[in-house]
Amino acid sequence: MNRRNLIWIIVSFLLSVATIFYFVNYPGGKMAARLLNFETITKAYQQHILMVFVASAAAIIVSVSLGILITRPFFSKWASIVDNIVNIAQTIPSLAILALFFTYLGRGFSTAIFALWLYALLPILRNTSAGIQNISPGIIESARGMGMSNLHILTRIELPLALPVIMGGIRTSVVITVGAAALASFIGAGGLGDLIVTGLSVSRNTLVVAGGILSALLAIFLDQVLDLIEDSLRIR
Amino acid sequence: MIKIKYENVVKQFPGSDHLAVDNLNMEVHEGEICILVGPSGCGKTTSMKMTNRIFEHTSGHIYIDGVDNRDINPIELRLGIGYVIQEIGLFPHMTIADNVATVLVEKKWPKNKIHQRVEEMLNLVGLDPEIYSKRRPSGLSGGQRQRVGVARALASDPPVMLMDEPFGAVDPITRARLQNEFLRLQEQMKKTIIFVTHDIDEAIKMGDRIAVMRYGQLVQYATPDDLLSMPANDFVSSLVGGNRSIKRLNLIKVEDIDLYRPPEVAEGDSKTKVVEAVAGDKLGVALVVDDRGKLVGTVTNTDLKRKGEYVKDIYAPAHDLVGPKSTLRDTLSIMLGYGEGYALAVDQEGKPRGAVSVDDIFSAVKDNE
Numbered sequence A: 001m002n003r004r005n006l007i008w009i010i011v012s013f014l015l016s017v018a019t020i021f022y023f024v025n026y027p028g029g030k031m032a033a034r035l036l037n038f039e040t041i042t043k044a045y046q047q048h049i050l051m052v053f054v055a056s057a058a059a060i061i062v063s064v065s066l067g068i069l070i071t072r073p074f075f076s077k078w079a080s081i082v083d084n085i086v087n088i089a090q091t092i093p094s095l096a097i098l099a100l101f102f103t104y105l106g107r108g109f110s111t112a113i114f115a116l117w118l119y120a121l122l123p124i125l126r127n128t129s130a131g132i133q134n135i136s137p138g139i140i141e142s143a144r145g146m147g148m149s150n151l152h153i154l155t156r157i158e159l160p161l162a163l164p165v166i167m168g169g170i171r172t173s174v175v176i177t178v179g180a181a182a183l184a185s186f187i188g189a190g191g192l193g194d195l196i197v198t199g200l201s202v203s204r205n206t207l208v209v210a211g212g213i214l215s216a217l218l219a220i221f222l223d224q225v226l227d228l229i230e231d232s233l234r235i236r
Numbered sequence B: 001m002i003k004i005k006y007e008n009v010v011k012q013f014p015g016s017d018h019l020a021v022d023n024l025n026m027e028v029h030e031g032e033i034c035i036l037v038g039p040s041g042c043g044k045t046t047s048m049k050m051t052n053r054i055f056e057h058t059s060g061h062i063y064i065d066g067v068d069n070r071d072i073n074p075i076e077l078r079l080g081i082g083y084v085i086q087e088i089g090l091f092p093h094m095t096i097a098d099n100v101a102t103v104l105v106e107k108k109w110p111k112n113k114i115h116q117r118v119e120e121m122l123n124l125v126g127l128d129p130e131i132y133s134k135r136r137p138s139g140l141s142g143g144q145r146q147r148v149g150v151a152r153a154l155a156s157d158p159p160v161m162l163m164d165e166p167f168g169a170v171d172p173i174t175r176a177r178l179q180n181e182f183l184r185l186q187e188q189m190k191k192t193i194i195f196v197t198h199d200i201d202e203a204i205k206m207g208d209r210i211a212v213m214r215y216g217q218l219v220q221y222a223t224p225d226d227l228l229s230m231p232a233n234d235f236v237s238s239l240v241g242g243n244r245s246i247k248r249l250n251l252i253k254v255e256d257i258d259l260y261r262p263p264e265v266a267e268g269d270s271k272t273k274v275v276e277a278v279a280g281d282k283l284g285v286a287l288v289v290d291d292r293g294k295l296v297g298t299v300t301n302t303d304l305k306r307k308g309e310y311v312k313d314i315y316a317p318a319h320d321l322v323g324p325k326s327t328l329r330d331t332l333s334i335m336l337g338y339g340e341g342y343a344l345a346v347d348q349e350g351k352p353r354g355a356v357s358v359d360d361i362f363s364a365v366k367d368n369e
């Protein structure tokens, strides 16, 4: 157990609770109070976490499978092409992706999920293929030399060895998604971003600040939880 | 009986303009250790890896028990061949026990049988399962990892073993010990082994037959004795080196010669008794054994100057012992390091077998020539 992770997890959790209580008690006006109450904030959290969860889960499934696929000898020629696409796509700002999908798919939750998913794919894919490729060839060769089938080499050797690295990719991806999901409110997907967007449009600073702090703390919280998991998977 | 046969085997790697293995013809006899030796890049590893089809040969045939290895399913083929590679290749995420169990799991052995077998294998290579089976490879020394590599390859008792510099990455003393232990095992196992090394001393010590390779070609295939006395050409002569009498010391093991036995005393014996024993010995040494008969130390005139009533108060602890499988060359270097005119030999149980003196080495070389 890593003390530093635990402290951050507890601190970010307590700070979130404190922030919510503060702004519910001091919403800074009637208008803001309509959003700064427990019910609305809970709903915003639910939407936000659901968005992050669905987009990340879908991204994990697709990226890990794709990462495994491009590291098979048969597809090895594709690996660098996929890597390049991934690296270029990663440089497009998340807001731009949201805007793009908004134009073609319209407003709403599923559009947001789709855009977030696409953005979340990249770090996981890159780490999966890097994690597998960086395993020392001697390890794979001795597995093969002892008569392991390709499937067993994948499931018993490659995936367990790459798991900490894959987990690192998942962590990066989730943190990015938490941030990007705050922007998803612009296309009407709800979440903690609602506080910010509404706050901006009716110029109520308390809303903007509350939304900003809460989504930042959520990102820190999830980052530390995943770091803890990643750490426990590391091979010593 | 011929176990493995290479017939006009050629290997050319894609995109390479030279042959990594150039028309290899060689027969490996059942129950023998066949050593592949030669300079770096001469094709030793490649020849070995074609045997279990890690590399596919470009042309020619490799027969195992008379069956072309291309007619055997690669997984089946490999499950029947123990494999230790140059970098050992232990799985870092698995415990030592799981590493050793790899082939057994692939062969779908029942769990309790695997457990039993793993313990047996770890004991066989001198690692206490109580201490080591739950550790990971990172918690082991280089020598211990090599042992695990050997245990893993032996676990399913395959008739054939391929070993690529299995004792490469350890210090000379550990290496000599691992070699001795392996030779002792092989005496009982009688496996057919292809063993790669670029150390000619190791080749002479370990090999029943030695294949000298150069530029992908087999230069000479002979017993160590013949290789030393009849090198096929200048390359082989220079490989075995100018001083062949010294190399010959690699051929003779401690168990092959008659040993002089210095007097023995027990830990509990009185000092008077050991004074007599030392005085009456031609090397001026008495061997101290414990109640189970193990050699624990020695007493010489220097030790007699120490105060104490009993042997256990004055003896010097034993160190740098040689075993039955140690070569006279190992013995000579221990002797030189030890600074005495002799080295002490023990058997597998650690009981004293006697002393090897410089004279013994001289006469053994003379007889052998």
Ligand SMILES: Nc1ncnc2c1ncn2[C@@H]1O[C@H](COP(=O)(O)OP(=O)(O)OP(=O)(O)O)[C@@H](O)[C@H]1O
Residues within 6 Å of the ligand: B013, B014, B016, B020, B038, B039, B040, B041, B042, B043, B044, B045, B046, B047, B198
């Ligand atoms: N996978 C490979 N692809 C291309 N060429 C290779 C490959 N493996 C070996 N070679 C080449 O084949 C030749 C023989 O190599 P090999 O590994 O068999 O040498 P070796 O005798 O085992 O040397 P060392 O003592 O350094 O291990 C070398 O020229 C090497 O560069």
Ligand SMILES: [Mg+2]
Residues within 6 Å of the ligand: B044, B045, B046, B086, B164, B196
């Ligand atoms: Mg080699």
